[in-house]
Amino acid sequence: MLQYFGMEILEVNENGIAAELGIAAGDELLAFDGFSVTDVLDYDYYNSCENFTMRVRSGDEVVDYEIEKYDYEDLGLELSRDIPVRSCRNNCVFCFVDQLPREELRNTLRVKDDDYRHSFIFGNYVTLTNVTDRELERIIRIGLSPLYVSVHTSNGELRSKLLGTCGQKTPIPDIKAQLKKLHGGGIKIHAQIVYCPTFNDDLDETITDIYPYTQSLAVVPVGLTRNCNPLIKKVDKASAQKVIAVVEKWQKKLLAERGTRYVFAADELYLKAEKEIPPYEAYEDFSQIENGIGLIAAFKHDFEFALDKCDGESAGEISIATGESAYPLICECAKKTQEKLGGKIRVYKIRNDFFGESVTVAGLIVGRDIAAQLKGKPLGHALILPRVMLRETCDVFLDGMTLSELERELGVKIKVNQPDGESFVKEIIGVKQNG
Numbered sequence: 240m241l242q243y244f245g246m247e248i249l250e251v252n253e254n255g256i257a258a259e260l261g262i263a264a265g266d267e268l269l270a271f272d273g274f275s276v277t278d279v280l281d282y283d284y285y286n287s288c289e290n291f292t293m294r295v296r297s298g299d300e301v302v303d304y305e306i307e308k309y310d311y312e313d314l315g316l317e318l319s320r321d322i323p324v325r326s327c328r329n330n331c332v333f334c335f336v337d338q339l340p341r342e343e344l345r346n347t348l349r350v351k352d353d354d355y356r357h358s359f360i361f362g363n364y365v366t367l368t369n370v371t372d373r374e375l376e377r378i379i380r381i382g383l384s385p386l387y388v389s390v391h392t393s394n395g396e397l398r399s400k401l402l403g404t405c406g407q408k409t410p411i412p413d414i415k416a417q418l419k420k421l422h423g424g425g426i427k428i429h430a431q432i433v434y435c436p437t438f439n440d441d442l443d444e445t446i447t448d449i450y451p452y453t454q455s456l457a458v459v460p461v462g463l464t465r466n467c468n469p470l471i472k473k474v475d476k477a478s479a480q481k482v483i484a485v486v487e488k489w490q491k492k493l494l495a496e497r498g499t500r501y502v503f504a505a506d507e508l509y510l511k512a513e514k515e516i517p518p519y520e521a522y523e524d525f526s527q528i529e530n531g532i533g534l535i536a537a538f539k540h541d542f543e544f545a546l547d548k549c550d551g552e553s554a555g556e557i558s559i560a561t562g563e564s565a566y567p568l569i570c571e572c573a574k575k576t577q578e579k580l581g582g583k584i585r586v587y588k589i590r591n592d593f594f595g596e597s598v599t600v601a602g603l604i605v606g607r608d609i610a611a612q613l614k615g616k617p618l619g620h621a622l623i624l625p626r627v628m629l630r631e632t633c634d635v636f637l638d639g640m641t642l643s644e645l646e647r648e649l650g651v652k653i654k655v656n657q658p659d660g661e662s663f664v665k666e667i668i669g670v671k672q673n674g
């Protein structure tokens with residue numbers, strides 16, 4: 240007989256279907272339609288279905304219920320929503336976690352996760368190398384869509400080399416076959432390629448292989464800290480230009496054929512290539528914005544709109560600190576704001592000494608670098624920092640320095656804002672909005 244493991248029912252809503260059936264807290268939810276309940280995602284899926292069987296253990300008794308309901312009707316069960324993260328089986332040559340300094344750092348940065356369920360819930364990128372065929376079927380059955388998949392290359396041998404899995408007892412699954420199966424099962428996939436010059440220059444071949452099965456593709460440059468693998472080369476101007484040329488060639492072709500550009504290069508690649516950032520419309524639905532694709536275009540667009548509408552007062556003399564990547568954009572926006580509202584806005588570019596100079600994003604700047612580089616500089620009555628510099632839930636930088644320690648160190652009031660164009664005008668500069 241098939242062994243079900245199931246999940247404990249924590250609570251039963253008295254107005255739900257389960258309560259009517261006599262199911263109680265402490266019972267065990269074992270299966271839906273004969274499939275074991277692995278985590279709360281099974282429950283969420285079946286709770287939105289109309290006809291299915293549900294197996295529940297109550298004491299020594301196991302009961303199969305035939306459920307017929309409207310899709311919006313609630314079964315009314317409370318289960319644990321924790322899904323313990325599954326670690327990756329890879330040892331990628333460019334792994335950012337392996338490159339982190341030993342000093343105290345945000346714990347979430349050290350997690351080597353590769354869990355398809357977290358991809359569905361949080362939009363994390365996963366390699367699918369630790370996913371079995373049975374799990375692919377589960378993804379399709381309960382519709383875990385969209386998923387975010389790190390492809391890097393469609394060449395199996397090269398992928399194994401990049402992911403550091405050569406020599407493992409079980410070879411990694413064929414990514415093309417996995418994508419094809421998921422696509423055939425109705426799962427939407429947003430893919431990414433972390434571009435490592437001289438490793439995965441086969442961009443053309445990979446796009447040819449995967450575009451029929453994926454929704455969008457992001458190409459992002461490899462991130463290197465001062466502890467990086469010496470085998471990995473930095474993305475320079477020439478290699479960034481080469482990547483953008485391939486991306487733009489495919490955008491033209493696919494826009495004509497599919498009505499979408501499909502593949503997008505990271506903002507950082509345009510900055511490295513010293514090429515103008517594409518217009519706002521070229522990012523379509525901004526499906527890869529969390530991956531640094533279209534952030535600059537969106538920021539500029541929202542900034543222009545908010546500045547145009549504003550009827551504010553001068554913010555007086557203030558300063559803004561940011562990373563090297565965002566520096567030109569913030570300078571441009573600060574200048575326009577100053578021209579319209581008056582006052583004096585100084586923008587400071589913070590060099591990343593903690594992770595290494597080649598790390599240029601604002602989100603990885605630590606308190607001690609800001610303190611060292613701004614000490615004694617004119618900062619006005621407030622210093623503005625983007626929220627991405629701080630840990631998710633508190634006012635602490637990645638190196639453990641608190642916001643108030645930095646305020647004391649610099650002798651200035653610090654304001655933190657969301658890193659988008661509208662906040663830049665509304666919150667940072669403190670202007671009043673019209674309507």
Ligand code: SF4
Pocket residue numbers: 327328329330331333334335336337350351352353366402
């Ligand atoms: S999948 Fe690769 S890059 Fe991601 S955590 Fe694992 S080893 Fe690091």
